[in-house]
Amino acid sequence: MTRERFVKGWRFLSGRKVSRDQVRLRQEKAWILAKKNGARGNRALNPVFGPAGILWFKGAKGEGGSLTGRRLIGFLTLAVLVTALVCGCRVVQRPGPVEPRAPEPKPPVEAPKPPEKMSVAVYYLKMTANDTYLVREVHEVPRTLGVAEAALQELITGTPKTPGAFKVLPPKTRIRGISIGEGLATVDFSREVLEANVGAAGEALGIQSIVNTLTEFPAIKRVAFRVEGRLDEAAMQWWGHVGLYDQPFERDLYKVYEPAIWVYRPQPGQKVSSPLHVTGSARVFEATVQARLLTEGGSVLARGFGTATAGAPERGDFEIRLEFSSPAADKGWLEVFWISPKDGSELDKVRLPVRFK
Incomplete structure (x- = not known):
């Protein structure tokens, strides 16, 4: 592009008439500026007027472009190169050896809780050189809704605590069922129950041991027996001496000699408040x-005494009323005994733990 064409183009683009000197002065400035801009890089660019009067630059080999477009292309090219360089030079780290993790400690295993217990009273036989009688013992058995059957099962398989006491029912005896209605408990035994051999005195007390064990429960007043669901002649003979001819049988504590005192209420560990009613059975001097x-x-919170319905050698029931002020502590003891007329000592003492409400 010649200076002359550049000058004509500039005059045309100005859009207004100006003096030739003014045009030339402005053309000279524009030419110098265009030459400077076109000289960037390693080769010179010639200014050219393109369509719509846009100033272009033409290189030696004929390529060209707008100044703004070339800058944008250069910027994008540079950005692509930098991105490629960064991505290509990124160091990929190989995973190192994985150290084995120590096993996490297992939570401690709680020991299974022991089954809940309940107390049942059972009656065993005891023979001495002079007499045969019953002894009452309180045993702990697994808690169940069938309390009567649980007590009777303990009478068959339990171990007597009283020295010299023994079981009457054969160990292979099975309880086939117990029905309770209107105060009568009917027990159905397996045929092994007929294998007992305890003599005439032992037979009567053996029957009474079953009856007394079951009548510990308030709902049972009388007891009758069956063998394999029937009451045939073999069952009626029972153990060969007394038989079942007088059944149903009722509770009888006359031949229960041991212990001398036992307490029905309160039960061990029971919560108590004033007034406290203590009930039980005693076979003591002057009742x-x-x-x-x-x-x-x-x-001492309270003390008192009561008179049983019968005195030794018979056995009677008693009730004692104790009034007291509730202590600060929540635990205490109940002691029941009788006093020796000989030396004033406390005999046959029963000591029960209680809790205060």
């Missing part, structure tokens, strides 16, 4: 029974 309520530390 007089003493009771004392203590704190856990031994301080």
